[in-house]
Amino acid sequence: MEPSVAKLQNNAQPIMEVSGISKRFPGVVALDKVKLKLYPTEILAVIGENGAGKSTLMKILGGIISPDNGSILLNGREAVLVSSAAATRAGIALIHQELNLAENLTVAENVFLGREFRRGGLPGLIDQGRIYRETGKILHRLAAPFSENTLVGQLSIGQRQLVEIARALAINSRILILDEPTSSLSRPETVRLFAVLRELRAAGVSIIYVSHRLGEVEEIADRVLVLRDGCNSGELQAGEINRKQMVKLMVGRDVQQFYHHRNHTTDKVVLEVEGLVTRQGRQKINFKVRAGEIVGLAGLVGSGRTRLARTLFGIDKPNAGAIRIAGKRVTINCPREAVAAGMALVPEDRKLQGLILEMTVEENIVLAAIRQYQIFKLIHRRRKRAAARQMIDRLRIRTPGPDQQTQYLSGGNQQKVVLSKWLCLKPMVLILDEPTRGVDVLAKEEIYRLMEEMTREGIAVLMISSEMQEVLAVADRVLVMHEGGIAGELAGNQLTEESIMSLATGSRA
Amino acid sequence: MKKIAGIFAVLIAVAAVTTLIEPNFLSSNNIRNIARWTGMYGIMTIGMTFVIITGGIDLSVGAIVGLTGTLLPMFLTQSHPPLPVGAAIIILLAISALIGLVHGLLITRLRLQPFVVTLCGLFAYRGLARYISGDATQGFGNGYQGLRYLASGSILSIPAPFILLIIIAILAAIFLNRSIYGLYLRALGNNEQAARYSGINTGRMIIAAYMISAVLAGWAGMLFALDLNSVQPSSMGSFFELYAIAGAVLGGCSLRGGSGSIIGVIIGTAIVRVLYNSINILGIATQLEYTVIGIVLLLGVMADEVIKRFSAARLRVREGLSGRKKTV
Numbered sequence: 001m002e003p004s005v006a007k008l009q010n011n012a013q014p015i016m017e018v019s020g021i022s023k024r025f026p027g028v029v030a031l032d033k034v035k036l037k038l039y040p041t042e043i044l045a046v047i048g049e050n051g052a053g054k055s056t057l058m059k060i061l062g063g064i065i066s067p068d069n070g071s072i073l074l075n076g077r078e079a080v081l082v083s084s085a086a087a088t089r090a091g092i093a094l095i096h097q098e099l100n101l102a103e104n105l106t107v108a109e110n111v112f113l114g115r116e117f118r119r120g121g122l123p124g125l126i127d128q129g130r131i132y133r134e135t136g137k138i139l140h141r142l143a144a145p146f147s148e149n150t151l152v153g154q155l156s157i158g159q160r161q162l163v164e165i166a167r168a169l170a171i172n173s174r175i176l177i178l179d180e181p182t183s184s185l186s187r188p189e190t191v192r193l194f195a196v197l198r199e200l201r202a203a204g205v206s207i208i209y210v211s212h213r214l215g216e217v218e219e220i221a222d223r224v225l226v227l228r229d230g231c232n233s234g235e236l237q238a239g240e241i242n243r244k245q246m247v248k249l250m251v252g253r254d255v256q257q258f259y260h261h262r263n264h265t266t267d268k269v270v271l272e273v274e275g276l277v278t279r280q281g282r283q284k285i286n287f288k289v290r291a292g293e294i295v296g297l298a299g300l301v302g303s304g305r306t307r308l309a310r311t312l313f314g315i316d317k318p319n320a321g322a323i324r325i326a327g328k329r330v331t332i333n334c335p336r337e338a339v340a341a342g343m344a345l346v347p348e349d350r351k352l353q354g355l356i357l358e359m360t361v362e363e364n365i366v367l368a369a370i371r372q373y374q375i376f377k378l379i380h381r382r383r384k385r386a387a388a389r390q391m392i393d394r395l396r397i398r399t400p401g402p403d404q405q406t407q408y409l410s411g412g413n414q415q416k417v418v419l420s421k422w423l424c425l426k427p428m429v430l431i432l433d434e435p436t437r438g439v440d441v442l443a444k445e446e447i448y449r450l451m452e453e454m455t456r457e458g459i460a461v462l463m464i465s466s467e468m469q470e471v472l473a474v475a476d477r478v479l480v481m482h483e484g485g486i487a488g489e490l491a492g493n494q495l496t497e498e499s500i501m502s503l504a505t506g507s508r509a
Numbered sequence: 510m511k512k513i514a515g516i517f518a519v520l521i522a523v524a525a526v527t528t529l530i531e532p533n534f535l536s537s538n539n540i541r542n543i544a545r546w547t548g549m550y551g552i553m554t555i556g557m558t559f560v561i562i563t564g565g566i567d568l569s570v571g572a573i574v575g576l577t578g579t580l581l582p583m584f585l586t587q588s589h590p591p592l593p594v595g596a597a598i599i600i601l602l603a604i605s606a607l608i609g610l611v612h613g614l615l616i617t618r619l620r621l622q623p624f625v626v627t628l629c630g631l632f633a634y635r636g637l638a639r640y641i642s643g644d645a646t647q648g649f650g651n652g653y654q655g656l657r658y659l660a661s662g663s664i665l666s667i668p669a670p671f672i673l674l675i676i677i678a679i680l681a682a683i684f685l686n687r688s689i690y691g692l693y694l695r696a697l698g699n700n701e702q703a704a705r706y707s708g709i710n711t712g713r714m715i716i717a718a719y720m721i722s723a724v725l726a727g728w729a730g731m732l733f734a735l736d737l738n739s740v741q742p743s744s745m746g747s748f749f750e751l752y753a754i755a756g757a758v759l760g761g762c763s764l765r766g767g768s769g770s771i772i773g774v775i776i777g778t779a780i781v782r783v784l785y786n787s788i789n790i791l792g793i794a795t796q797l798e799y800t801v802i803g804i805v806l807l808l809g810v811m812a813d814e815v816i817k818r819f820s821a822a823r824l825r826v827r828e829g830l831s832g833r834k835k836t837v
Contacts (some may be wrong), residue, residue: 146615313706335706335707339708352700354706356700357699357700363696367709368688377688377689377690379688379689416607
């Protein structure tokens with residue numbers, strides 16, 4: 001973009017050189033021999049699909065997790081980043097997606113939290129004056145529209161981001177890592193952030209900018225590093241940075257069909273959403289799901305998919321819109337009413353929202369449908385047990401018995417318990433939010449087969465998934481979300497990884 | 510079941526040690542006395558159990574005991590014309606239920622913390638009892654012998670309050686272990702979000718728990734008054750909420766919510782009562798009562814935690830050995 005910067009890179013030594021970084025988590029290889037070079041005074045964008053390994057890599061650079069292999073050189077010298085404190089000492093500041101600030105403290109107190117200037121004399125006394133003076137100087141440099149005395153709780157998300165950046169500047173960080181910094185910023189706030197970043201670059205700070213907003217990457221990056229499935233997929237130099245190139249590097253992989261899906265879609269519309277506006281979005285959402293159909297809900301993290309699911313299920317209140325189930329208009333104010341209307345939700349966070357880990361497999365299975373196994377509000381224990389056993393057999397839940405505590409099951413089997421909880425109720429609409437997250441390959445296939453079985457029985461399925469292969473393999477039709485609205489609908493031949501990605505990143509007009 | 514066997518062993522141990530030193534502990538009079546008090550405290554503790562299972566706490570229990578304990582004799586002896594016995598009891602149970610309803614609504618609708626809401630109740634109902642009675646000692650005099658039989662009488666030489674406790678305990682156990690509401694209550698106590706996402710009306714269940722606690726406390730308050738026949742509005746029932754919490758915790762309830770058994774809670778209450786009784790008959794300075802109860806409670810909770818960790822470690826070892834077969 002700016003020739004002076006590009007020229008500088010060619011003969012300058014990298015300030016940071018990462019090579020051969022690998023990281024395995026149980027069941028997945030998050031990073032596989034990844035390399036990254038960062039030159040002085042540049043903004044390097046790191047992009048990739050959900051799960052490409054961006055966040056893992058940044059956490060390693062920030063000292064939050066340790067890599068299994070690989071080396072990190074800072075100014076040519078080997079650095080071991082064993083903790084975030086070590087990374088901070090090495091001059092690296094990582095600013096998370098979720099900001100870590102104490103809301104009840106002032107801006108200045110947050111900026112110097114944990115590294116306050118001490119006053120002589122009594123131990124533990126803080127040199128308040130100096131903290132506020134220094135913060136004032138930094139805020140002035142950032143042209144922040146708030147003062148060092150403001151309580152952080154009163155600031156907007158964009159302003160809090162500036163506080164985080166001020167924190168990094170207060171310790172003279174030479175490398176600033178921003179992980180999805182604009183995901184909750186408005187456009188004017190984004191523009192202001194970019195001005196600050198350019199200013200910092202001019203002052204000699206190197207910046208790693210992680211994002212999936214390709215338009216913003218085009219705007220701010222000097223160089224782009226693309227990750228795909230935990231590997232380096234390619235690099236774009238200034239001048240080559242455009243959307244098409246980026247999308248190509250982000251996807252372009254052989255899609256292997258590991259599961260063959262049969263379409264059971266009928267003509268009967270079961271779920272009809274009209275003019276729905278979620279709490280976070282401004283756009284109206286319209287779509288239909290037919291009996292026996294699996295509609296995939298694709299999109300990047302933060303595009304509003306989970307919000308839509310929560311709104312349909314009555315957890316979040318919509319701002320406007322109507323929902324019809326089997327042609328009947330329904331009002332849903334809480335999950336209980338959603339269940340009564342014939343909906344079921346397999347939520348995003350299985351352990352927090354889907355299961356009661358301390359209770360038994362059987363209790364979890366019958367929890368939602370217990371009214372079917374009662375006489376005068378007393379539980380009919382034989383029928384309850386029979387229902388649980390039937391589900392354990394049908395879904396092949398691997399458990400020593402119905403009385404096993406759910407927390408001792410593997411991820412895939414836990415997810416099957418969540419599914420069977422709803423199958424007992426025979427819902428009309430089943431919403432699945434990342435149904436195979438943290439589930440091993442075998443259980444994944446079983447879950448897909450189960451979904452097909454349900455569609456054969458005429459259940460309408462809406463499936464949120466961040467896994468491209470899964471969406472392509474399982475969904476009969478795909479809705480792609482972007483910034484809280486539906487950016488487009490894909491089916492049949494149009495349904496490719498590239499077409500989903502370009503809709504998800506807002507490329508297609 | 511193991512847990513209940515454990516606390517039952519503690520109860521037997523305390524009783525055995527006391528008997529060894531002072532054989533009079535086992536006299537039928539003394540045992541009946543302990544059973545009577547266990548009955549009244551137990552009824553109150555069962556109410557507290559419901560609240561603790563939701564993950565909450567009810568600090569107002571003692572003040573409610575004070576309120577109904579003060580008002581029952583006043584209704585019966587000081588109103589003109591005297592209220593019929595049935596009407597007085599029903600009014601007081603209704604007041605208790607209303608108190609529980611208000612607690613529940615404040616906790617579920619306004620999302621206030623249970624500790625704070627019921628702490629405010631603790632102050633408010635105590636003050637109310639003192640104001641209404643003018644801080645004067647209340648009693649039934651020589652009247653209402655039939656009614657007082659509920660608290661001080663015996664059937665087949667079993668103290669009436671203990672029989673009442675058994676009846677209430679059976680109903681509570683059925684509610685908790687056999688009814689769909691019991692399943693809901695335990696589910697929301699363990700993980701309220703997951704319970705709500707499963708379509709359970711968690712708010713209504715929480716409100717019900719606070720109402721059960723308040724009503725049982727109100728009923729226990731009336732029994733205490735009938736037994737004592739001399740009620741000091743300023744002190745009647747004070748600290749009782751702490752006895753109830755102690756009994757529930759000794760009985761195996763987790764203050765994190767989600768677990769608790771009625772039989773355990775009754776044994777827990779009995780342990781506290783036996784300790785109190787032992788201190789008296791062994792001639793230990795009664796001033797030490799709270800200290801002894803505090804130490805026993807602490808030891809009980811510590812033992813429970815150690816056993817839990819031990820069995821969890823053992824389970825991990827077992828899972829590790831056969832892990833390949835189990836997790837696929």
